Amino acid sequence: MKTYIKHNPWQIIEDTFRPEHNEFSESIFAIGNGRMGQRANFEEEFSGKSLQGSYLAGIYYPDKTRVGWWKNGYPEYFAKVINSIDWIGLHILVNGQVLDLNKVTVKSFERRLDMQHGVLYRSFIVEMPDGAQLKVEASRMYHLFASETASLQYNIQALSGPIALEIRSQLNAEVVNRDSNYDEQFWESTAQGRDGENTFVVARTKKTGFDVYAMLTTSVTGPTAVVEVQDTVASPGCMTEIYQTDLAESQICRVEKRVAIVTSQNHLSTQLKEAASVNLHQLNVLSYEQLKARQAAAWQVIWAESDIEISGDVAAQQAIRYNIFQLNQTYTGEDERLNIGPKGFTGEKYGGVTYWDTEAYCIPFYLATQSPKIARNLLIYRHQQLEKAIENAAKLGFNRGAALYPMVTINGEECHNEWEITFEEIHRNGAIAFAIYNYVRYTGDQDYIWSHGLEVLVAISRFWAQRVNWSADRQQYVMLGVTGPNEYENNVNNNWYTNRIASWCLQYTLDCLKKLAQLSDGNADVLKAKLAVASGEQQKWQHIVDNMYYPFDAQRNVYLQQDGFLDKELIPVAELDPSHRPINQHWSWDRILRSCYIKQADVLQGFYFLEDQFDLETLGRHYEFYEPFTVHESSLSPCVHAILAAKLNKPEKAYEFYLRTSRLDLDDYNNDTEDGLHITSMAGTWMTIVEGFAGMRIKDGQLYLNPMLPKEWEGYKFRVLFRGATLLIAVDADGYTIENVSDTAVHIQTATEAFVLPGQSKKQVLQLR
Numbered sequence: 001m002k003t004y005i006k007h008n009p010w011q012i013i014e015d016t017f018r019p020e021h022n023e024f025s026e027s028i029f030a031i032g033n034g035r036m037g038q039r040a041n042f043e044e045e046f047s048g049k050s051l052q053g054s055y056l057a058g059i060y061y062p063d064k065t066r067v068g069w070w071k072n073g074y075p076e077y078f079a080k081v082i083n084s085i086d087w088i089g090l091h092i093l094v095n096g097q098v099l100d101l102n103k104v105t106v107k108s109f110e111r112r113l114d115m116q117h118g119v120l121y122r123s124f125i126v127e128m129p130d131g132a133q134l135k136v137e138a139s140r141m142y143h144l145f146a147s148e149t150a151s152l153q154y155n156i157q158a159l160s161g162p163i164a165l166e167i168r169s170q171l172n173a174e175v176v177n178r179d180s181n182y183d184e185q186f187w188e189s190t191a192q193g194r195d196g197e198n199t200f201v202v203a204r205t206k207k208t209g210f211d212v213y214a215m216l217t218t219s220v221t222g223p224t225a226v227v228e229v230q231d232t233v234a235s236p237g238c239m240t241e242i243y244q245t246d247l248a249e250s251q252i253c254r255v256e257k258r259v260a261i262v263t264s265q266n267h268l269s270t271q272l273k274e275a276a277s278v279n280l281h282q283l284n285v286l287s288y289e290q291l292k293a294r295q296a297a298a299w300q301v302i303w304a305e306s307d308i309e310i311s312g313d314v315a316a317q318q319a320i321r322y323n324i325f326q327l328n329q330t331y332t333g334e335d336e337r338l339n340i341g342p343k344g345f346t347g348e349k350y351g352g353v354t355y356w357d358t359e360a361y362c363i364p365f366y367l368a369t370q371s372p373k374i375a376r377n378l379l380i381y382r383h384q385q386l387e388k389a390i391e392n393a394a395k396l397g398f399n400r401g402a403a404l405y406p407m408v409t410i411n412g413e414e415c416h417n418e419w420e421i422t423f424e425e426i427h428r429n430g431a432i433a434f435a436i437y438n439y440v441r442y443t444g445d446q447d448y449i450w451s452h453g454l455e456v457l458v459a460i461s462r463f464w465a466q467r468v469n470w471s472a473d474r475q476q477y478v479m480l481g482v483t484g485p486n487e488y489e490n491n492v493n494n495n496w497y498t499n500r501i502a503s504w505c506l507q508y509t510l511d512c513l514k515k516l517a518q519l520s521d522g523n524a525d526v527l528k529a530k531l532a533v534a535s536g537e538q539q540k541w542q543h544i545v546d547n548m549y550y551p552f553d554a555q556r557n558v559y560l561q562q563d564g565f566l567d568k569e570l571i572p573v574a575e576l577d578p579s580h581r582p583i584n585q586h587w588s589w590d591r592i593l594r595s596c597y598i599k600q601a602d603v604l605q606g607f608y609f610l611e612d613q614f615d616l617e618t619l620g621r622h623y624e625f626y627e628p629f630t631v632h633e634s635s636l637s638p639c640v641h642a643i644l645a646a647k648l649n650k651p652e653k654a655y656e657f658y659l660r661t662s663r664l665d666l667d668d669y670n671n672d673t674e675d676g677l678h679i680t681s682m683a684g685t686w687m688t689i690v691e692g693f694a695g696m697r698i699k700d701g702q703l704y705l706n707p708m709l710p711k712e713w714e715g716y717k718f719r720v721l722f723r724g725a726t727l728l729i730a731v732d733a734d735g736y737t738i739e740n741v742s743d744t745a746v747h748i749q750t751a752t753e754a755f756v757l758p759g760q761s762k763k764q765v766l767q768l769r
Contacts, residue, residue: 001671002667008314012666013110016109017106022046023049026053027040027346027347027665028666028673030326031140031142031345032345033147033332034338035335036056036084036148037054037055037330037344038150039051039052039054039676040113043088043090045089047100047102048101051674051675052175054175057338057345059205059212059265060081060205060353062078062079063186064077064078064182071423075413075417075422078416079410082177082187083175084261085175085203087150087261089169089171090168090169090170090255091240092156092167093164093166095128095130099128099134101126104127104128105126107124107125107126109125115299118142118298119139119295121137122136122139123138124136134157134158138154139153140153141291142329144295145297145298146279147332148279151256151257151259151291154254157251158251158252159249161249164246165243167242167243167245169241169243170238171201171216173202173214173238174189174235175187187203187205187206188204190203192236192238193234193239194232195215197217199232200216200239201238201239202272210263211269213273218243223251227245229242258284259280260275260279262276308320308324308686308689308718309717310713310716311715313713315663316659319659319685320662320685320689323662323686327340330679332374333377333378337381338381339354339358340357341353342355342679343679344676347677349676350676355680356407358378360431360435360609363435363439364683365686367442367443367721368442369720371721372443375439378435382405382435382456385412386459389412398467400466401458402465403429404426404463405460423481424481424491425482425484426498427484427485427497429464430501432456433456433457433505434501434609436457450524454513458533460509461506464502465506471549475547477548479502482495484496486561487599488584488597488599488631490593493563493564494550494562497603497605497606501610502548506545510542510545556621559622560603561603568595569596571596582671583633584599584633596629598629599634599637600632600640601637603622604623605640607619608640619647623648627641635661635680638661638688639657639685641657642655642656646708647692649769651711655712657688661684662685662688664678664681690718693708693731694729695707699749700749702749703722705748705750707769715732716731723746726742738757739763740758740759740760740761745758745759
């Protein structure tokens with residue numbers, strides 16, 4: 001763990017230069033705007049540890065898969081959202097010496113992320129090798145109000161003098177990815193040059209052919225006047241402008257850079273120059289302070305929609321805001337072609353593409369904090385890729401329209417290259433089906449089933465029906481050779497969660513088909529003909545549901561994670577040598593696979609999704625059995641355990657897991673944040689408070705609340721949108737209030753009563769769990 005981030009309700013602060021942890025800090029202080037983003041790389045040159053990273057949503061490269069033994073059905077490539085144009089670069093010479101924090105004496109240093117206003121700040125004082133001292137104050141924004149643009153300001157003050165400054169402002173498309181499988185450069189530069197006062201570079205991704213056009217304005221102001229460009233150097237894919245000025249002691253030189261980066265994903269290639277010029281002009285008519293004001297106004301809207309206030313616990317308050325901040329930086333929902341990569345715009349790991357995390361963890365956050373259209377777009381993203389999911393299944397031998405959604409994708413094709421995941425972690429289909437159910441349950445938008453959802457459900461059900469087989473020995477259906485959510489088990493038989501979610505999918509699809517059969521309008525008839533689910537096929541599905549095998553231990557009265565789980569040596573995590581943690585960084589894979597240790601919620605994931613099918617006593621037995629063997633080495637694990645612990649009225653454990661999930665990256669619990677943040681798990685932090693501590697559920701189409709108050713907190717407040725109503729929920733030691741700040745009445749249930757809360761009204765409930 002790393003605990004040097006200062007606790008502050010609205011700021012993320014690093015107050016000392018720690019070059020050994022710079023890549024960790026680059027991840028923590030990353031910023032973006034949903035369309036593009038960047039790690040917190042230094043503007044000036046830095047020769048120490050650094051992972052350079054600027055990313056454009058949806059722009060990817062199909063890096064050739066690297067495997068030792070090729071198997072039929074393997075994806076041919078791993079899609080990567082690639083490192084893109086570096087626009088922040090400043091090569092600075094002070095009296096002829098390079099400003100490089102790895103080669104000078106750093107007297108003071110602070111990096112600060114202002115989450116309330118969406119600005120990254122950095123300041124430092126250094127002494128150069130010749131004794132010259134200077135102070136730098138820098139700030140940077142990726143604009144929410146104009147998502148194809150960004151800007152920075154970099155102020156250099158001489159603390160001793162005189163000093164001679166040379167500033168080289170760069171715009172560079174000659175970038176590489178550290179994780180390139182074959183050390184290949186993914187870009188080819190096609191043009192660079194000047195356009196009036198601006199510089200530009202143009203590049204195209206190899207193979208995928210995305211065109212990217214970046215146009216940059218650099219302005220330099222000395223102590224008394226604007227500093228003119230002394231020279232411009234062009235090289236393939238890179239433009240450099242050179243400025244020179246002198247500073248006496250205490251004088252300041254100000255550098256501003258403003259960039260527009262546009263792509264052929266959003267514009268015709270022939271119109272990229274014009275689009276970049278228009279975007280940049282809109283920035284250049286505003287001062288930097290006006291840009292900051294617009295950025296603050298855009299973030300004010302977001303915080304009004306999704307902020308959670310916690311009283312009495314600064315660490316918890318900072319953490320939830322940080323998670324909400326990063327979620328809103330990563331995905332705004334304005335483009336249904338985009339999704340939420342596990343690392344967002346903060347690193348190369350996982351390729352920046354879509355996993356089942358979106359459906360399992362992110363949908364609830366966007367349902368309750370944004371317009372229903374946002375969550376709907378995430379579902380439509382999968383519907384648009386249905387044909388590819390059918391192709392993926394066909395490659396593995398399935399037919400008749402069976403669909404297997406990819407474990408990893410950016411365009412619908414599977415691109416994960418580990419066999420135990422690609423071929424076996426098929427429970428991902430269940431999360432996609434559950435997200436449809438979850439969306440309809442929350443919004444009441446039954447029409448989505450007929451317009452999009454049922455096509456997906458039927459295709460997934462056809463996959464499950466072919467993936468199981470009848471065991472003559474058991475006289476039940478079994479599912480062999482799978483990997484469940486616990487990826488520390490591979491190629492197991494009858495993973496309980498996978499069997500259970502498959503059965504649930506089949507039943508939910510059958511229920512939807514029964515409703516469709518009762519409709520007689522023209523659109524319904526067209527859908528029935530398109531789906532062509534005959535009665536015999538439906539009967540087969542029902543037979544599977546009624547006869548699915550679930551491994552069970554009668555002595556402990558618990559479902560088993562998979563066949564043979566009890567053959568393992570059941571040693572609780574608490575008895576592990578702490579020096580062995582995390583085990584994925586200290587143990588061989590063979591040792592992990594033979595152990596009983598659980599990476600993330602597996603059986604308990606099923607109890608979370610399908611909680612209405614199990615009583616509290618049953619949940620409690622399974623929680624007490626499985627949690628002691630869980631190492632929580634997936635970022636997705638603590639939030640599910642926190643929600644279940646809260647439901648079981650275990651506030652201390654719920655709070656422990658809340659801190660782990662909310663500060664997972666801020667405190668680097670798993671020693672892997674330097675690769676990038678765990679964006680999708682951040683939605684789980686929101687779920688921990690709203691579904692865990694506040695007990696929010698949807699029951700019979702009504703909002704249900706049953707809050708508790710962690711003893712570490714004085715109170716907490718949050719806002720949710722529900723079926724046209726906007727509700728503010730405030731919890732403190734005396735109980736809780738529900739305020740309807742909209743004009744739409746809403747049906748609400750609590751642990752003791754059900755009522756209708758009219759618009760513009762408030763109700764107090766003097767009872768907590």
